[in-house]
Amino acid sequence: MTADEATATAVPGEATATAAAPGQTKQHGHGAGANQSWWRSDASDYARRNLGLIGVLVALVVIGIITQPQLYSDATWVKNNTFTILQQASAIGVVTVGMTFVIIGGGIDLSVGAIMALAGVWATTLATQSYGAGGMIFTGLVVGLGVGLVNGVLISYGRLVPFIATLAMMVAARGLAAEISNKQTQVSTSQFINDLASAKLLGIPVLVVILVAVGALGWVLLNRTTFGRRTVAVGGNVEAARLAGINVKAHTLMLYALSGLCCGIGALMLTSQATSAQAAMANMYELDAIAAAIIGGTLLSGGRGTIVGALLGVLVFSTITNLFSINGLSTESQNMIKGAIIVAAVLIQQFRFNALTQFLSRNKAIRA
Amino acid sequence: MTDSTTVSRGAQMADTDDRPVVLRLTDVVKTFPGVRALDGVQLEVRAGEVHCLLGQNGAGKSTLIKVLAGVHRPDSGTVEWLGEEVSFANPQAAMKTGIATIYQELDLVEDLSVAENAFLGHEPRRFGFVRRAQMARVTREILGRLGHAEIPPRRLVRSLPAAGKQIVSMARALSHEAKLIIMDEPSAVLAHDEVENLFRIIRELTAQGIAVIYISHRMEEIREIGDRVTVLKDGRTTAANLPARTTPTRELVSRMTGRTIEYVFPDRPPADASAEELLRVEGLTRHGEFADVSLTVAAGEIVGIAGLVGSGRSELLETIFGARRAEAGTVRVAGRTLRAGSVGAAVRAGIGLAPEERKSQALLLGEPIYRNVTLATFSRLARVGFTNAEREVAEANRIADTLELRPRDVHRAVRQLSGGNQQKVVVGRWLLGETRLLLLDEPTRGVDVGARAELYQVIRDLAAQGVGVLLVSSEVPEVLGLADRVLVMREGRVIHEAPGSELDEETVLDLVMAGALMEGAAA
């Protein structure tokens, strides 16, 4: 090559390049930019993911219709079955809301099932029941909150790793529940509690109403309040949160307390459904809650997640359970399918439509 | 104008002209959703030269080198490397062919040792086992070459300061048999003497025929080490192969920005002796970091701290802010003693800290820009616990305008911003709200010439409104040009104090290195 070419200076390309791609420089205005920015944004990312979960739900219903066409031809059955699914999702759903907060905040709570058992058992001791439904509800909530607070103190001020602290609590709280209940099933004699599971409000089961209320509160708390913002900050980058003046310890404490409170509510809902409580209740709820949060798009490493996604995750699981029971299949095969679904959901999330997004935007650029 | 530059270039380029071209990029385009980061880039690099890339924040420099390093794949255009057209599937592929890269954002594994990081992905092995002893030995050798024999190869990277980490990423690049080494703002975290060290190494490398692509926003560095310069603007090459030493700064800047910017500091107002004292630090000590530091900052005053990296400056700021707990000494703000080791107390007292390391200490990368800007103020903007997104966006927009954030869309994730623009978010956070005392740790790290002038003006304006500023910077001219009063730190102690106008760069460097004037000047 000639020296001239090699050292060819300066800008010959500038004019031509500008002419070739007008309006496609980086400083695109708010026209194209704003349009694209919605479906590139986190909100749209979550929306896509939630749409995916809704797709899974629809598919499950279709499988139900195919396998049990005569049941699905009965409108009343369909309505009742839907309520059954929602009711089964209610207690675990409430717990999952708390779990989602903890995970977004960079932690994990393995003790939720055990807290529920302890709260349920404590709320149904003869002594507590002597105070009536009010006493039971109060005890359930306070025990849940109290155990959550202990978790929180151990983790934020005792500097225990969340996994270890709540693992220890999981073992300890179940042990205490067994101790209190003497390993017996404690029957609830409160009419109010026992009726709650079958009661309806405006035609909707009360437990479902509670789930929706907790979900809605959780959504507002996460997306519209400073508490939610702090949760995301603490989970996303602890050091940045701390240097921005956020009291990380106090906030972490509150997250576990919140999870504990949700467990208290969930325990009362389960007690109402079974009209009894025992130390073995809510078995493995921690795994279900974590799994639901994760397939709902909550990042296990913290800093990201949605309530809606987590609740959709819960619904997917309870719909699967329902599908198996109306087809009379075993719980073993059900667990297998659950496992497969978790893996599939996470794989789909990792794919995250990235390739598609890039492809579309490139085409757009070429067209313009 | 074209004529005259051609002539001067001809004279200057004579020594590199005959060297073979090793890398040639033609019309490279790379788009991200909604952004054309590269929009037709031309680049030509010869063996044994230092080729500088210049461009404003967000011009596409880092994206370009990521294309070269196999991190991104170009949408179109060709990359010719050693005479062959290549398309790297991943960074390993690029490394194998001899392209080593030091990224702008450090990419070290914090919980691995220095040696493990240096050899990450290409550990020396025998029978499938890593030869740890050999790895440590070679790492020690490389660190020695880098002038940092004191860094133990087996130490965890997490425990190193920012500059130490930069050395480790350099060691990583040198651990390859590279024919091209790309350095994306390597000097941003380095102090003056470290930069000299870096240049010495670069000269050694180029003498062996290794080509270097060097990115920096500091014009003096480009003059000193560069052979040729390619300028990017909005993802396009606006000037190629200009001689690095002789092209006038004015021309370079106008190629970068499309306008001319004077690289000046805002005027210093006369010292106001009546200004009330805002910060008083007395006898502050942390073992091994700094000892017996006393200083004051008055309202409306900018106090600069000069010193080498490792002289305890960042640690001092973090301790004043309560992020580290002092072992002795007190921090008083407007007469009130701050609770030691409590960031919350410091923030409530109106102190803000823009930390040194944006990625690990300051940013929520996945969150929108506006939420990062308001991270320290969203509670104050909220109504009874409910966040006020509208006001947050409005405030963030204001900051984005003052600091020329690009792209200007504050709903974007911070991750998508270029390094310099991320830095503006970090500093911008504390320009909001009721900050009375601003602690700035390397505030212009990675910020381009134009935005830097804006930032200086913003800091000066804040001071004019009565905010006290305590500024740490590795760039001595910045400290001298901006600060009313300058403290010089060496090995954890304040050894000299003088008005900024009475010091010059040479004196400060003498003090910083040798402590020559130490006697009699100690605070």
Ligand SMILES: Nc1ncnc2c1ncn2[C@@H]1O[C@H](COP(=O)(O)OP(=O)(O)OP(=O)(O)O)[C@@H](O)[C@H]1O
């Ligand atoms: N992953 C990404 N997604 C979307 N946009 C991106 C991404 N990475 C970079 N960009 C955009 O591409 C443009 C070029 O960025 P780049 O990091 O290459 O700039 P730069 O020249 O290195 O700037 P600086 O001097 O600040 O480091 C910017 O507008 C940036 O916002």
Ligand SMILES: [Mg+2]
């Ligand atoms: Mg960059």
